[in-house]
Amino acid sequence: MASRRLTSSRRQFVAMASGGALTLALTAAMTSSSRAWASPRFPSNPFTLGVASGDPRPDGVVLWTRLAPEPTSLDGMGGMPDSVVPVNWQVAEDSLFRRVVRAGGAEATPHLGHSIHVEVSGLRPDREYWYRFRTGDYVSSTGRTRTAPAIDAVLSSLSFAFASCQNVPEGHFTALRHMSRDDLDFVVHLGDYIYEGGAQGSIGRGHLPAREVFSLADYRVRFGQYKLDSDLQAAHAAFPWIVTLDDHDVENNWAGSHSQPDSEPDQDPEVFLQRRAAAFQAFYENQPLRLASRPEGPDMQLYRRLSFGQLAQLSMVDTRQYRDVLVTDPDDRHDPQRTMLGPEQEQWLLDGLGRSDATWNVVGNQVFMMQADHTDGPEERWGLDPWDGYAAARQRLFDGVRDRGVENFVILTGDAHRSVAADLKIDFNDSSSATIGSEFLGTSISSGRDGQPTDGLGEIWLRENPHMKFHNSQRGYVRCEVSPETWRTDYRIVPYVSQPGAPLETAARVHLEAGVPGIQQVDQ
Template structure:
């Protein structure tokens, strides 16, 4: 490749185009940029991505890395600020470039780039790419959100979570990338913090649990280098959040996981959380407003999609009380999952919403799930079952304020279910106030099965559950002003590559009628 001719080609394809009215570029470091960078190889090994769609723009992301898993966590990049040119076009051949500029990839942010492009047209598809040092990135495709006042006839999106690298191949992401979607929601456990090696040749790097910033950067480098994950990122804008394994299993607020490190100094854990958040931001298409401030990171936010739907992304980790240690303690009325400020923000946002559908992107399942057969009961203490008063406050608010078409999207549990959300789960005749779709994992839990013992218990003991599948995969949703369709899409195996995609179940919800209207399964 001739860098000089490549540069001419990159710039010439935008000649004569009308540029976007305004462009916001996140400059990671004010230091002097390396004027004419040269690299021994392609620095775009981690691909490209976009996210946080607004009606007038999106975030464009890439991260330069010559060696994504270099032992020092630098990605094999020099300790210099590197200029990265970017373009946005209305066509995939970049004949109609509408925005361009130069961002700075700084060592301070592991040579990641977050470009906040504005001035684009609402509800439109665009293509984008980056260039530096004579190399051009893969082309990404993105889409802006509809105008908040626009009548939208249909919205198509998918959600996913839990992609433990050493437990399986990311085949599901290849299938997801082939869909025609407006956006993707990732509900957490993007990486796993343990040092597991597995049995399929995808052992974690580093081969120990992640604690330092360098550790988390290496782990992200390993995950982001996966070609199937890159395909899904390059195909649609993503909205992402963190769950426990993005930092440490079952962490809560400033508390380390209670099962193995109950006495750890919170200051030590908060330093680890700060490092994990830093690496997370560096590797995701997030806006500057989500850039961590030490151990704090703003992840709850609201995104409207015309008058059809509002997506309220919540954070169920940073502000929660530590998990209870006994079943009876889960009913403590003072306990919180979201924290007082976020709880008010969510309830007020749902109350003020005038969209047809009100969606909550949530990390741990809300529905009640008795894990024991017979008259005895046992509930998980990390999900909302460990925070029953907080759940009841939210459900009461949804009912009292007349919030229509309340739908919760959830990850974490490595199984797919669909449930009616009840004001009183112990009374099957109680009012239904919404629907929850729990999505399975991309790989976590290895191959899985359509049904397992816990699935049988859940369906028998929890009459509000209407569907269950414990295979790996993702969930796609098609939403109209009149109806919601959720498809549970699974792969029969992840412990070897190349699995086909199968439809495990299809769930129907009617606008204006809380709860599940119909269920179709693969055996019907």
């Protein structure tokens, strides 16, 4: 993992704080001392938000929970007092906890929203474990997790899912319930875990608070609402998750230290950095992340690398925090000085890909990399928030992948609320150009409401972008089955999310072959 550093946004944040410009509740919370609650007694269950695990390594995982008997209490305290609360945890080899192999204590503190992040080590690689927490007279639900295989392990297969974009007012998280029943080693979540707006929708799942969120208290309430969802809790409890954030976890289309171009009232950089710091703090409090990802003001280390034996290396990137501001003139997307990842992260990614000994070199990425012409005919139109708005940065990355001889290069992507399987080309405008890898764009869990098998934009994409091999605009998640010889991606969809209980279907099955760049077959 790259070393932590004082980024420009952090320097800006610190400078404003020293000048007395910041009044975040976060600042006071991080410096206050709270009394310890030696013998906690709760009027109701403090484990309302369930449990989770994440970032699996060969010898351990992160275990998470957050104490919140009243998770949507508007003060953001979750119904907890301003006290440090002792919490005990256990890890066992069986679901009945007859063979406990690790146990210990932790402190749930007010300045972290009474969340717990236990980095358990000393476990055996590629093993299933069960875990739980206890405080006072209450015991949490039981979670199941799995450690990563040993670094040098030769695996016959690996199964995982990825998902993104879950919006409470727009639909039920039925796809996550189906995911929880799947046979998976881990889950990758690519962002938009929450939505920041105040939408109420029409299905009785309106946002809390009923307005756009800006403060730490607001973001905590919003996370409390989302994490109360039983389908989301089930998926977290079933597998370790590897998470990152995207724009709506803070604000729509934010870019680096810049608010979205047309936003009010937070166009002011000072105000936006306050908001970003609050959003990052709440994100960390509610996710199974390691201490290395704990935010420092408006900065949070999220790009990191995980290995799964000799079969796969997963590089999680952050396409929000270090990017340049969105262009307003489409010609500027070719500016070679512009960056999506920032120089340090871009070099980290290419160096890691170049050194990899894994069969499959996978990148968890928020916004799609493939070129996507949005209009019919000779005229071309691009989205400027995805990598199309950073075309020179994309070319630099693709050239680096080619020059380093990276094989079996696969991108996993969310954000767009539609499913696409595509080849990645050195030159998308040249049909004879070399293919350097494949991208699997996954649809949303609920954002975009029910969806349909195809829509007008999807039809245009398939006509105008021959590197795209499949499209669907329904909701769901993506399942990947990987072996040393093949990669199979199943696009798993639900026909509706406006009501609970939708069945699960497979819209398409896409096949890759190790050593042969590009998509080999699509079964629909």
